[in-house]
């Protein structure tokens with residue numbers, strides 16, 4: 001078989017057993033891989049109304065036919081499960097080495113079911129699948145967990161240095177163990193399947209980590225065609241200024257761009273600009289301050305990752321990031337301006353295993369509550385105005401559920417409601433909204449509000465591209481971009497490189513060369529739309545309706561940035577129409593028939 | 606012709622391993638590659654497979670590179686009985702870089718987008 005392995009590895013944690021199944025042909029044909037397959041399996045195998053942290057939830061690590069194929073920036077895997085934060089279907093995407101190794105081990109999908117009676121970690125070396133007690137690992141931060149597992153595997157498997165550093169490990173830190181609802185799954189020294197709180201799902205299953213090392217192969221259908229296409233892509237990228245910038249700065253070019261255009265999340269979204277960020281408007285400054293080396297995910301020519309270092313003995317020698325989202329949410333949004341402080345906040349979240357975006361909106365919410373006098377100092381034990389580095393204490397408290405952290409671990413809605421001001425939590429469907437201020441671009445507001453997984457920016461494209469600012473067209477673009485990203489997430493391709501309209505046609509090129517099954521752009525549009533609608537049906541069944549396609553009142557009522565608010569209600573009418581949904585945001589029978597999903601819609605539409 | 610390696614530029618992306626495997630086997634499997642990249646925190650080291658040796662040498666030890674300890678066997682290019690790299694995974698046959706045939710057309714260099722690998726004339 002080309003591209004796919006055609007195998008699912010299913011691990012029952014309750015029983016401590018594993019088995020290998022054939023990957024059904026219809027999944028390859030209609031859902032391709034990654035996010036599409038994840039959504040389909042969740043829809044088929046779990047009741048969307050279950051408790052996301054109960055044993056009935058399933059945790060799916062899904063690669064796609066392109067993962068590990070050598071297609072540029074196709075290292076990636078999707079993790080699918082019901083989210084304990086938004087209660088929606090979740091599909092965060094992660095880079096690093098894990099996805100390719102799962103693939104080279106001979107599987108396309110890895111599904112965890114049930115709940116282990118004791119903490120365990122799982123190792124996969126091709127067909128050697130083992131479940132080990134994780135007692136001594138429990139409580140360890142992410143990087144220590146990885147180190148310990150590498151040491152174990154080095155002896156157990158007799159690996160040399162190269163074999164060892166081929167390995168990929170997905171793991172959780174203390175936040176996941178303690179079921180913090182926005183805990184992330186960490187991987188390979190600072191990569192994350194960050195959004196949606198799937199680290200807590202892993203924790204709820206008593207699964208500390210899963211390590212994969214594969215020595216098998218991905219077969220390519222049309223080797224010559226594929227090689228030519230990749231070389232062609234390289235040549236195009238070489239002459240493209242955007243790409244050169246990506247390679248040099250990763251996402252470090254964005255804080256300045258967002259700040260200077262007054263579009264940056266700042267001070268709990270009260271502003272679009274932070275004085276303290278002016279100095280980062282030239283990204284060379286950030287490079288000079290903290291960069292150690294450029295770091296790519298497996299098989300990625302663009303190396304947007306940057307390893308960094310700060311002069312503080314308490315923090316690891318080098319670490320990954322921070323990315324723009326983290327700089328904005330834990331930085332400008334919390335009133336921090338010092339790059340070393342921002343790095344500390346980033347390291348803390350990564351090591352404790354928490355999503356930096358939602359964590360940033362939690363802290364900024366607490367800061368505003370504190371400054372407005374709604375959150376008394378005695379509840380915290382310290383002052384917490386914007387910019388106060390006591391937020392590092394609070395981050396640790398959340399991860400360990402100590403003091404007020406116990407309540408905050410339940411998410412922003414529970415926390416802000418307890419203090420009487422739910423409107424001060426800047427989230428959609430319980431998930432904190434990302435770095436670009438939606439009042440700067442209506443398209444962003446619409447995107448955040450309608451995203452199937454909650455307030456996320458990686459399920460559509462960015463609003464600066466052609467047409468995305470044009471009031472007459474951006475709603476249509478939002479719908480189309482969402483569908484296209486759903487298809488790319490099924491490849492699985494990296495959003496960082498492929499989110500722009502520029503490289504969209506590459507997906508069909510790579511898929512056709514690698515799998516030997518020709519897929520046109522139209523096929524992929526249909527694939528994306530099918531996935532998007534299936535996810536929507538899952539959410540509707542889970543009780544998440546069109547009413548949740550909402551933005552915080554600060555965004556729709558208080559003109560904070562560019563003296564504008566997002567006219568969400570009118571945008572939604574237009575959007576639902578483009579989607580072929582009714583006025584309540586429910587897919588119509590006609591639309592579902594087009595997508596061959598009418599059976600799936602029964603009882604919902 | 607030589608392949609010049611600049612470890613300071615290398616990003617650890619391993620596209621070179623993929624290119625080598627694809628070029629020699631028509632499938633993608635880094636374990637069949639004649640170039641192996643050792644990924645470190647501070648820097649990465651691409652190493653290209655050299656000649657086969659029948660016996661392991663006894664000069665093993667630690668070398669210092671960029672202020673970091675590096676296992677000498679990591680830098681050594683030999684396919685040797687003491688280590689598992691540079692061997693076909695199924696057959697154990699030693700692997701050696703052949704510059705991708707005659708005339709040389711090193712795929713790893715072409716696939717190394719950051720130019721950590723470049724072709725230089727002798």
Ligand code: SF4
Nearest residue numbers: 095297300304494496
């Ligand atoms: S662009 Fe960045 S995140 Fe994406 S695959 Fe490459 S290195 Fe990883």
Ligand code: SF4
Nearest residue numbers: 625702704705711713
């Ligand atoms: S020159 Fe060819 S054979 Fe040698 S390492 Fe590079 S790709 Fe492999």
Ligand code: SF4
Nearest residue numbers: 615616618619621717
């Ligand atoms: S392709 Fe180049 S940058 Fe990537 S790992 Fe190989 S030598 Fe390093």
